[in-house]
Amino acid sequence: MAQNARITAVLGPTNTGKTHYAIERMLGYRTGIIGLPLRLLAREVYDKIVAVRGPSVVALVTGEERIVPERTQYWVCTVEAMPEGLGCDFLAIDEIQLCADPERGHVFTDRLLRARGLSETVFLGSDTMRPTISALVPDAQFVRRERMSQLSYLGSKKISRMQPRSAIVGFSVENVYAIAELLRRQKGGAAVVMGALSPRTRNAQVDLYQNGEVDYLVATDAIGMGLNLDINHVAFSSLTKFDGRRMRQLAPNELAQIAGRAGRGMSDGTFGVTGEAPPIPDEVAQAICDHRFTPIRKLQWRNAALNFGSPQALIASLEENPRDELLVRTRDSDDLLALKSLAELGEVRARASDAPSVRLLWDVCRIPDFRGISHAEHAGLLERIFGFLHEGGGVPDDWLARQVRRIDRTDGDIDALSKRLAYIRTWTYVAQRKGWVNDESHWRGETRAVEDRLSDALHMRLTQRFVDRRTSVLLRRLKQKEALLAEVNDKGEVTVEGEFVGRLEGFRFRQDKDATGQEAKTLRSASLQALVPQFHLRADRFYNAPDTEIDFTEQGGLMWGEQAVGKLVAGADPLKPQVQGFVDDEAGPDVRQKVERRLQHFIDRKIATLFEPLLAMSRDEALTGLARGFAFRLVEGLGILPRGAVADEVKALDQDARGALRKHGVRFGQFTIFMPLLLKPAPTRLRLVLWSLAKGLDTFPEAPPPGLVTVPTDKGAPEGYDAMAGYRAAGERSIRIDMLERLADMLRGQDSRAGFEATADMLSITGMTLEQFADLMQGLGYKADKGEREKVKPVDQAVAAASEEQAQAAETPTPETPADKVEGIADAGIAPVAEELPAETEVTPAIPEASEGEQPVGEAPDAAPDTPEIEVFYTFTWAGRARAGGGNRRPEREAKGRGKPQKGKGKPQKGKGPRREAGPKTYSAAPKKSDRIDPDNPFAAALMGLKDKG
Secondary structure, eight states, rough: OOTTHHHHHHOOOOOSSSHHHHHHHTSSSSEEEEEEEEEHHHHHHHHHHHHHHGGGGGEESSSSSSEEEEOOOOOEEEGGGGSSSSOOOOESSOOGGGOOOTTTTHHHHHHHHHHOSSSSEEEEEGGGGHHHHHHHEEEOOEEOOOOOOEEEEEEOOOGOOOOEEEEEEEEEEEHHHHHHHHHHHHHHHHHEEOTTTTHHHHHHHHHHHHHTSOOOEEEEEGGGGOOOOSSSSEESSSSEOOOOEEEEOOOHHHHHHHHSSSSOOOOOOOEEETOOOOOOOOOOHHHHHHTTTOOOOOEOOOOSSOOOOOOHHHHHHHTOOOOTTTEEOOOOHHHHHHHHHHHSSHHHHHHHHHHHHHHHHHHHTTTTOOOOOOOHHHHHHHHHHHHHHHHHHSSHHHHHHHHHHHHOOSSSHHHHHHHHHHHHHHHHHHHTTTBBSHHHHHHHHHHHHHHHHHHHHHHHHHHHHHHHOOHHHHHHHHHHHHOEEEEEEETOEEEEETEEEEEEEEEEEEEOTOHHHHHHHHHHHHHHHHHHHHHHHHHHHHTOEEEEEGGEESEEEETTEEEEEEEEEEEETTTTEEEOBBOOOOGGGHHHHHHHHHHHHHHHHHHHHHTTHHHHHHHHOOHHHHHHHHHHHHHTTTEEEEEGGGGHHHHHHHHHHHHHHHHTOOESSSSEEEEEGGSSSSHHHHHHHHHHHHHSSOOOOOOOOOOOOOOOOOSOOOOOOOHHTTEETTTTEEEEEEHHHHHHHTTTTTTTTTOOOHHHHHHHHOOOHHHHHHHHHHHTTEEEEEEEEEEEHHHHHHHHHHHHHHHHHHHHHOOOOHHHHHHHHHTTTTTOOOOOOTTOOOOOOSSOOTTTTTOTTTTTTTTOOOOOEEEEEEEHHHEEEHHSSSSSTTOOGGTTTOOOOOTTTOOOOOSSSOSSSSOOOOSSSOOOOOOOTTTTHHHHHHHHHHHOOO
């Protein structure tokens, strides 16, 4: 050092511009070097100098990063990574009070005692270092710098009431994450800054805060070391921390170092506590405000004159005690503990047999334990690296590639990415060491690229977890008192200022479910305020929409496309329901009235269209007397009336009244009085909704699937549901009422007293199996007797028919030729057989002869005669039981003299042969002749009219 070199200690509290002063002084010299306490701060200072002088003359050297241009003039380093013996004109050490830190203090003390610039040396730090520097560096000059703004204590405050531009300090990762999560829910999010973050991640998080995307910062005590941020208030969530050995109270000067980050430039700052942290004692708070602290009396020290003769000699030199009473030997640090562990290994001792090898061993032991798994795990890794370096002169590329490849993954959560970042820092440190890898530029770039990818992924995860961009954007725009820009896309998604906030379903705003508490209130207030114009625009579009875009559901809901916009409510008349719109109160009464008016028009037109025959009948002034009264009963029944419920009224109607009602499409069936046009699927669906509204049901029964003749009977359905659905319950299944009337027409031609079997037409129109049909008939009041008989094959029936024809022909003999005989048999369905084969024709057996002991193919041993096939049949007779809802008369109306059975049941009847109970039967779909025509049968009435004309 030159004789006229100046040593200056610039001391004072935070926010005095000490670091800025040092940078300006260094740039006034041709060369300079500055040592900073944190890798994060080193990167920040490096960027500032590069912005002024360019990257070609500025170097950045930290444990994991090394950027050294060929024409380097200014070096920005962490204190531990400062190169020695450079001979720079200017040298500065920032945060010199860290000489008292138990972990790193010995490094700062060494720089205080031995590091000097050729022209000027500057120590920057707290005023508490003044007496110690004065004693250890007698030539030092002191410059006192005062804080540019005031700092005051605000006491305790809840996080929910924390003012914007605040930093909350935690002293563990778990505590930092918990606070950030709370701020996300209540304030829209927070940026996270921790010393373990890479510079790239830290800078990205700081940008979130500095750019105003979030108003809150959650950090460890890393922000106390020179990070210059726009912070108005600092809140401590705890007053204790774990220092690597034990939990201890934070000293007043440590609290002041962190609290001093509040206020920047001429802006005043405040500090306080939050959460479970106890209030800061008044005397301590006042000392922080006044910047008055107990001077530092002891500095951490470790011998710098090391003996590399052997591992034991090196350990002894590191454990040497200081001779000055102001210095105290530092506790065993991680590098010394690693050295002691490796020195006990025989292989390591054998390798470290000379000074260069011991020096190499010491350099390996100084690799920081970034991973923090365990001391033994870290020592094992160092042993492997020392073996590679001592034996091969470098770490093998393939082995290093495997280590890096395992870490190069960006999946996983925040914890997984943080661990991978800690792991890659080890290999970044190794790659930065000169001569430790074969291709230094390649591995420095490779490890840096992996660290950058992990840093970006970690930043993204931190932002996703702890920052709600949507809320933060809305809060920022609300503070600026600007109109919020709300948009609704074709899917109904609502965005405010480009952030998704919810969905507009019809005329109701459905807020995103992720928002809770105060965040939800803020979002809803901001969103609805901006959505008022959207409600009016949508209401106009809905009012002009065609009816084809609107529909009703089977539960009475009213839909506009896929969006629910209202529901039906019961009115004074079943055919005149009212509507209730689903409209948010914030949309206003005008929007609600317009929506409900459009829905009322829709449902009124829908009822007028689907129930047009019914409404036309009610308006027909030609209907008078009993016919008009019966028409009103049909309107009340929505076009369907069980006949049993109106039996007396039907009897009272004369033929003229019935004819007038039939002109409107009313059918007088045996079981139901109904209008066939109203049995179509669309009227049925609407009829069930209107009926359910009139009945006041909570859950509306749904309409059966269209096109089915029978459906399973719903025994849990409300009373009257079957009729309104257009069906009649009969046993386990219900049959459609129009098909039931067709079946009743068929049953009229059957003898229900003697018993009859189902015809093919009966099974066809019902679409049932014989067993299902039997259950249906029992449900209609018939008794079903099950029986079995030998099934008659079709061929046997044909033969029987042919035999009967031959017998009839024998009674009236006519000439018959062999050809006529064959033709007659062919007509009976039996193939003709040649009387004899030609003599020259030889019949070849189609089946080969069986060998001895084999059964001929196609024959079973001891074949028994064919077993006759058995079929099941049912005989139906009238049971005489009254059915629910009327219809207790026999369908064939035997009581009225139509088809009465003759006396002597079971005996041969006049003109007929004996009754065959089990023999083959022939069926005819035509009904038997009857003595008179039923006036209630519309088909019979038509036939009677034709007969009258003839």
